[in-house]
Amino acid sequence: MPWSIYLALKQLFPPGKRFPAFALVSIIGVAIGVCSLLVVQTVMNGFSQEHRENIQRMYGHEIVRSVDYRPVKNYKPLMEQLRAVPGVAACSPFAEGQVMVKNGNVPALPFVRGIHLELEDKVVPVKKLIIAGSLEELDDDRVILGDRLAHTLGIRALGQKIEVYSPTMVDELKDDQVPLPAELEVCGIFRSGYVPADENTMIVSLRRMQDLYNLGSGVHGIRIRLDDPEKAIELLPEISRALPKGLEALPWMYVNFNFLEAIRFEKSMLFFLMFIITLVASFSIASTLFSAVVKRSREIGILGALGGRPRQILVIFASQGLFVGLIGFVLGCGLTFLIVAFRNNIVEGINKLFGSGEMVAQMYMFREIPVHYNGNDFLIAAIFTLATTTVAGLIPAIWASRKKPAEAMREA
Amino acid sequence: MESVLCAKNLKKSFTTPAGTIEVLRDVNLAVAAGESVSVRGESGAGKTTLLQILGGLDTPDSGELFWNGERITKRGNAFLAKARTKLIGYVFQFFHLVPELTALENVLLAARIAGTPMHQARAQAKELLARVGLAERMTHLPTKLSGGECQRVAIARALINRPPLILADEPTGNLDERTGEAIMQLIIDVCREQNTALLLVTHNLDFAARTDRRLVLRHGVLEEI
């Protein structure tokens, strides 16, 4: 080990001292800075990741529909053509819209997805979301409810029946007819984890939905799964080429585009804020290190007298900054993993303190705080931390190493 | 024989708010290899200043300085530092050990700075510490050592690179009489053993008498007596 590094370590952690105050305080400062930066970034990533997955889970990777929202007739040859596009893995027709349902006297206005019973699961993972009953039992007279919707409607057991009124029944009313609601049997419950969907969605067969919306043999569109969801925009031209006039393809990124952008923007804003916090921490390290350098002025002179070159003296103090940064960063990462691992307990504790029960679910639409570790965040934090702490040590070190040994020895 | 150290017409003055102090007016000096020279002078005469300039720790206002015949005036800090490891061992009045390092590490430090490989340096350092009578105290920190022991460590540190010249600035000024006597004898003996030249600043006439040549710094000029 070079002697300058050895000396730096000894100065940072003086032997015979059980509490190296300077080192500990600086390291803890860096660790807290790094930790707050990384926790915030990880949670922000989690939100955006979770949201992207939710969209893909509910929406598929791409949908094809008519530009003016009119039903798409004769969709079967279109499906064949779409399937032929390279990069398209599967597709399934759908019809969807709003209805009113009643269970006894309890009403709700859910969103209905009419799905193709065989093809839908090849495009979006419906089967995986079902927590009671099964997709196989779904037929034209049955329905699968989101768990929160089922709860709101007071559904206690599978097999219960609900009444469904569609908007087209209003037209029947105008013609002085008395519309009869469809009676559907609950054969399953699903939970996606995405609260708005679980609160407000039910699933019926495509044929039932065509019935409810008077679509005949038409559908509202075709849902597509791609081999690689990230290529949804890239593949847009190829897919569009397969479409007849009046139809368009929409990649999943365009759904809630503003929301995803907002998350991205929020993330950069928070990074900027945390950046300033860490910068402040660096300044405090610089000032502590500066006073340490001044206090060691005579020692610097001695090292000079022993033949220590200015650059080596620079290394002594700059590496102290680097060590503080390095240990602080590692500690900060550890702290981050710890906080992230116990995030739900922490939030629970906060909720208990302030008595706001389902805060997370209600405010952020997720059942638990989503997290997603991103290697880039860690890399940026590492580079930034090490750079600032090293510079913090370097500036006083340059000042110290410039002096003639005689001058340095006189001070102190 | 060529002198290890040679100074010609050195001048040095300090400017303070109270006025300019001319410390060295015209210093001429040559120290031959293996020779021991003592410098006396009143407090404030400029002995420390002179030693610092001779050791390259400070720069003179004018005049010329040669180490082993090489002119070193106006050379940069890095050059001086490197040349110093090969030529000069320093002993200070206040020992000036590195407080975070043990006795052994303090001695090793000088060797490591000079670029001696670790295993070699360690053997030499242990040998030297034994020579100055500290075989049992190598792992002690300076705070756990007495003044005399600290100065022994400092002497070992000054000698480890086998420099041809030792500059000693009142090395016993901070020690009691008996310890001072022992330390001084140690310095003189070891320098003689290793054929090292010695430039010794001291107030003590007794010590000065043991050197080959005796000088006095008076009114900024070195006089032989």
Ligand SMILES: Nc1ncnc2c1ncn2[C@@H]1O[C@H](COP(=O)(O)OP(=O)(O)OP(=O)(O)O)[C@@H](O)[C@H]1O
């Ligand atoms: N950096 C400086 N700035 C101003 N004056 C200085 C400086 N260094 C030394 N002096 C002055 O130069 C003179 C010589 O100082 P120096 O320390 O060399 O004396 P000395 O002979 O070593 O004295 P002592 O025997 O007390 O150690 C003193 O008057 C001192 O005040």
Ligand SMILES: [Mg+2]
């Ligand atoms: Mg002096």
